[in-house]
Amino acid sequence: MEERDRLEAYLRDRGLKMTVARETVLRAFLGLERHVSAEELYDEARRLDPSIGQATVFRTIKLLADAGLAREACRDDGARQYEHAWKHGHHDHLMCVRCGAVVEFQDDAIERAQEAVYSAHGYVPGGHRLELLGLCPACAGTGGGKGSA
Amino acid sequence: MEERDRLEAYLRDRGLKMTVARETVLRAFLGLERHVSAEELYDEARRLDPSIGQATVFRTIKLLADAGLAREACRDDGARQYEHAWKHGHHDHLMCVRCGAVVEFQDDAIERAQEAVYSAHGYVPGGHRLELLGLCPACAGTGGGKGSA
DNA sequence: GTTGGTATTGATAATAGTTATCAATATACT
DNA sequence: AGTATATTGATAACTATTATCAATACCAAC
Incomplete structure (x- = not known):
């Protein structure tokens, strides 16, 4: 999975670690082919691993955004929104x-x-x-x- | 003040009332020639009338947006932002x-x-x-x- | 100008989204 | 495998915003 490699490279560059929780969030994110809030992403990640914590999802989606895998946007009603950014051309x-x-x-x-x-x-x-x-x-x-x- | 008239007309149309608090918020908003958050607007309004409540400022800025006097935007860091919209062409x-x-x-x-x-x-x-x-x-x-x- | 019905107010509690704290644990390097 | 350290999940804390509610201001009618 190219996205996973990208994340791992990003983490390694910064002395951070690739963990199962991060991979779970990544898979959840990639599986949702639409704009998601951190909350929705949390729900999806929990489906893959019920033991995952909400804080981890918030932390990880931010990481994905930094790594260039997710793009952050802001929605009118408060919740921030994320969309795929890797190999998805600008739009x-x-x-x-x-x-x-x-x-x-x-x-x-x-x-x-x-x-x-x-x-x-x-x-x-x-x-x-x-x-x-x-x-x-x-x-x-x-x-x-x-x-x- | 043209903006005040606009607000009053808007309120009258809906059976709402023109109050000193609303006028205070309007004056505070008009006095700040830049993008402001509700929080900043609250600070400014308190300068004009220290007894004004925060809830009132939140309520009123929304009213101003509805009345076409303010335009609402969303900022990355969470707080919503408002800018002048009356006789300010689109930009x-x-x-x-x-x-x-x-x-x-x-x-x-x-x-x-x-x-x-x-x-x-x-x-x-x-x-x-x-x-x-x-x-x-x-x-x-x-x-x-x-x-x- | 007084009266009366209703919208409004400010304080407070409540809510939503997000971040910080921290002890227990997983990870990566040797 | 051993060890230093980054990470985790639960929870508390925090920020921005909205709902609640008794007291009050507004405005129209008298």
Whole structure:
């Protein structure tokens, strides 16, 4: 498993250790092909190993993020969210505010325009977060416009 | 004060009342020309009226957001953040990850590209959040590249 | 301006998400 | 296998936020 190797390398570089708990969290994370909160990840990890502690999951997901395996985002309602980052190219999100459906997309025009903004202000690019909100076709079709007044 | 009128109209529409506490929070918010957390807003509001309660500040800033006077964002470290929204045109943020400097910008090319993404996926646009991260000229100049290896 | 019904307030408790503490244990290196 | 040290899980602590509730302020009607 390439991700496991990556984590092990990361740990070794820092004098840290590869443990069964960390591997459990990694497997739980990789098994969930969507955005997860630490809480959800905890639930999944417990399915793989009921003895795992919540603190460990919190600690480990942060480690995964540092190691470049997970990407951290922030959600409106408080809980932080994590998504796969390893060999998953950069992408942004298009989310339906009604049903929560998420589309991951990548758009060169947007990326280029962002580069232009960076250089216009003399900044050195270092990542970005873009979230487009709106109504998905299904929700828009079922009267999602406003109130049905 | 135009903002006060806006708030009063919003409240009246909903059968709510204009109170001194709400006006205090509004003045505190308007007086801070930057992004603030509810906590910071509480501090400022207490300067104007030491008897104001924290719960009231939390309640009121949410009200301001609903009324279109404040815009809500989420920050990495947990605390929600609010910025002026009244007669402040839409803009995105360019932030220095080292010193925290924030540039507000507006870029037509990005906006247009976003519209294209919406229609490509059949979504109805409903707002977006874009945050560009990087190093500001000052921080990039003082060896902000990586480690100074 | 007084009255009265209702929204609002501030203090406090409660909650959610996350982090620190710490003794027991697992890990990696020899 | 032995040993130093990083890690673990349970729990307490902490931060940001929300609910509860009796006292009070607001505003419209008189």
